[in-house]
Amino acid sequence: FYKAQQLLANNYYDYTLVIRPDIYPLEVLTLLKQHTKNKFIGYQWDGLKRFPVENIIPLFDRFFIFDHTDLTHPDYQSYKLHSITNFYFDMVQPLHIKNNKLQAYFIGDHQACRVAAIQHCAEILAANEVDIKFVIPTSKAKDIKCYKSKYITFGKQNRLSYYENLKHVDSADILVDFVIAGHNGLSFRHFEALYYQKKLITTNTHVKYYNFYHPNNIFIWGERNLDEIQEFLAKPFIQIDSHIVEKYSFKNWIKTILDTSNS
Known part of the structure; x- marks a missing residue:
């Protein structure tokens, strides 16, 4: 917590994205939200049953999940969840290496x-x-x-x-x-x-x-x-x-995550 305080200092950010928020103490998440001017966003890339986060979902302005079946799970009907897939990092260019053997x-x-x-x-x-x-x-x-x-x-x-x-x-x-x-x-x-x-x-x-x-x-x-x-x-x-490939790029993913038009 104190390290987070030192890192944040007096800085404030338009958006804060927390990936795997279940690994952070509640006090750290609360601190991050206090330093966020616009949207405080969470993304859970593990199933909600495997790493439960129900107690912290309400802290976020938008909360994304990678397992689409969690949207219809009866345990999570009281939460406003958004489904999104994982992605690939498009800043790394493939070299298309060919092997003599598969x-x-x-x-x-x-x-x-x-x-x-x-x-x-x-x-x-x-x-x-x-x-x-x-x-x-x-x-x-x-x-x-x-x-x-x-x-x-x-x-x-x-x-x-x-x-x-x-x-x-x-x-x-x-x-x-x-x-x-x-x-x-x-x-x-x-x-x-x-x-x-x-x-x-x-x-x-x-x-x-x-x-x-x-x-x-x-x-x-x-x-x-x-x-x-x-x-x-x-x-x-x-x-x-x-066009299908580009849909799953990190560039498109982060644009979707930060888009406030569907909030």
Whole structure:
């Protein structure tokens, strides 16, 4: 709190955007609001059931959520919520790296609910002669022993900055996404795949309802017969209309977040 006071000093801002407000003490959020002249905005990019924020939603002038199903959840009907997807950072330009052999990339924290899917996917892709770069950045023995596949890498040294992660995204041919139980919103991987023009394998079935979905580009793991994965890998990537791609850029995202016309 005192560090926040020192940083803010006597400065006041037109807008304040707080991402993942559940990780900040209430007194810090209150202080931030006091230093905001126009709109105090929150964005929760995790499901409200996973990280509850009901007690702080009323503090914000506008509150955005990434899981659209929270809008109709009976527990949140008394709150004024706005739905918005995640995004990709358009200030980083893709290099469109070409590999001699297909490479699949996934990085994510250990979550017990997705261990089986991660292992199964790694084994299936390896059997189809895909290079595997699956990273769980943990050194905890109790977490590591949950995995039996030889294709998964561990260790805190693999905890990358987001920019370093994007380098791996750019050099991969296939991005892989394993939805966390209780989530319905799309992770950043979906939008990075769209922007970097990578194929995507995901366990999130909701992606088929988005305007950028194409079966050549996105394989919904667990919904289709896994025998089809070889056919999917062989299909050419289909270019998505640039207007659709731009819709999910950070530039468009921040404009939507700060727009007061629908307040």
